[in-house]
Amino acid sequence: VSAEPAAQSVSAAGWRERLSLLSDSNFRKVWLAGAIYGTVRWLDMLAVGVFTYEVTGSPMLVAVMVFLRLLPLILMGSIIGVVAERFNRRRLLLGGLVFLSIVCAILFLLALTGYITLWQVGVGAVVNGFLFSADFAIRRMLLGEVAGMRRLGAAMGLDSATNNATRMVGPLLGGVVYQAVGLEGTYLVGFVLSALAALLIARLSVDSSAPPVRTSSLLADIIEGLRYIRSNRVVMAVLVITVLMNFFAFPFLGMIPVIGKDILHLEPSLIGVLAAADGCGALFGAIVVAVFAQSVYYRRIFVIGSAIVLVAVFVFSLSGVFGLSVSVLLIGGLGLAGFGTMQSTLIFVETPASIRGRVLGILTMCIGTMPIGMLAVGLIADWIGAARAISVMTLCGMAVLTAVLVHWREMR
Template structure:
């Protein structure tokens, strides 16, 4: 009897440990995103500052992603992952202490978002490369589907936990939970058996970065994925920062309602990732990637213009389904197209493209303060569709 798709990689213990670490970190990210967004908006009533909190989590990707990709080829990735998780745990603990002593300011939350964003930008060149090494090339798509599925599951439970905990225990409860969860992820990192050190030829870091950029520019498949990734992260992903604002001002929801609304996106994404894990074949990888982005942008506009919480929630479910196609195939397509000795570098370049997202958050936050959060979100989604149409020649090879 043939094994199910999931049983085919269940005999790779390191994969499941890395999967667990990713699930915990992603859940904390969503818990904090919703809770911090609500708190910042309550204190400042500025949609721009709410967008900036999420932007700061992405900014390190653009600043450091390509350097970390080159660095990850020289260091023990397991140790590097341990340091990263420890840094995020320590940051949450310090912010919790500041809040408990009544000294927490908005800039503290901004700084913590940036520091934790530094940890996030190592995910592709470190943790996901380790996943590829643990399961092998032929199972990378399935592994990524399960990993993205875990990330999407965190989008189901994270916002609800964040909103509910914020309403019941305040920001302090959120910060304490974040610290404890990071501690659990740290314990999981310690159980990873393989060191995942990758021998590379000696050479200056900048020269190795230049080699990675040259490959990304010359390979049509990689170049196409990077272009679509930039468009998604400038015109699509930033809308998530407006969910707390739209939920409160346009849909008149409280913290629990905002958390539940944000969960809808995760429900759709989890379902989409599950379908991809079970049935997606290699010939459909590119179509799932591009189609997911187009679906995402159309439903972002629908969500922004909705006046009913039910309709807005339904739109977010479909948004999540589209996001699953994009998120699952993004790293998979780049990983499969890259030579083994350059994967960390190319995934570092991908991280930089994701890190361009702060431009979108800045734009969306600025526009929201002028024409309203829902109008700004709708306009930005429409601009994303136009950008996809304008760049079709460069990504059609995907």
């Protein structure tokens, strides 16, 4: 299967044409639904991390909670990609958001009445992880279809900008609500926001996701997707870099509550500020990418962004000062914008529409390696401390990224 027609259809749209996406009501609904769900995901991750550490005092169990949240990505990513090609994508996404809102309501009542336990919080994290899988593979397909190939870079840039804004707003909101109200407050906010996102998806007036009739099996479709990935060196390189970033770099997110409490001695609200710092930098960076990035630079933006993240997280692991920690995470956020925006954009550009859902599903699985990295950093943190564990992981990530760039010269 050749990706040339898709790649050639991406031309350099002007910045005014890129921003015209915002006048499309269907784009706004899919885009805003993602922003709202992203806020739920990040506020819940911070609040659950702080709650788990307060109850258990174990960095390892904090990492386990993040592991449970991301486990569905690696278990279900390829399946969700195939399902997204076979069934109505709007209805799949709507059903997931409704189910999440119900789970948030149940956990709110349990927390309010004092009956909530750690295993129930873990179940909520798994449910959130299933919807994260669907959001990445299904909602981003909808977003790309609504935008069209010519405005694809802008669509993914704007979506990345809002996702990174939620990395800023979600932890801030989670820290403030948790400190003021407690765990029940975060679940109440999660219920309201999930229901609002579901309402936006329910009101989509144009559904471009009518599935074709397929006669092949799920397994055959997955195998076809894997064969295509092996035939495209750029797609393979994007997936390998995604794995290394999620295994070596991003697990630091699960250790932020630990570092904030034990090393920087912060209150939950300031831990929220720390967790939001990279999202703030990424928001600014993603807006710049959305407006100005040209397709000829997509690969370099992806690689340079990955390198910046690794270096920034390494410096963060050495810092014992709140101001320096926030500053380097802001810089790391700029790199995250390049990595996150170009990750999906390169897959769209390099992959034909007939197989795109499967490749996005495999990409979701690659993102799902983050929980394995979380367990690794949690185990190392119990042994040598959270900060040193992050240092070890990011140094390994830098070495692997160097090896990848030597092998896949197309990405330089």
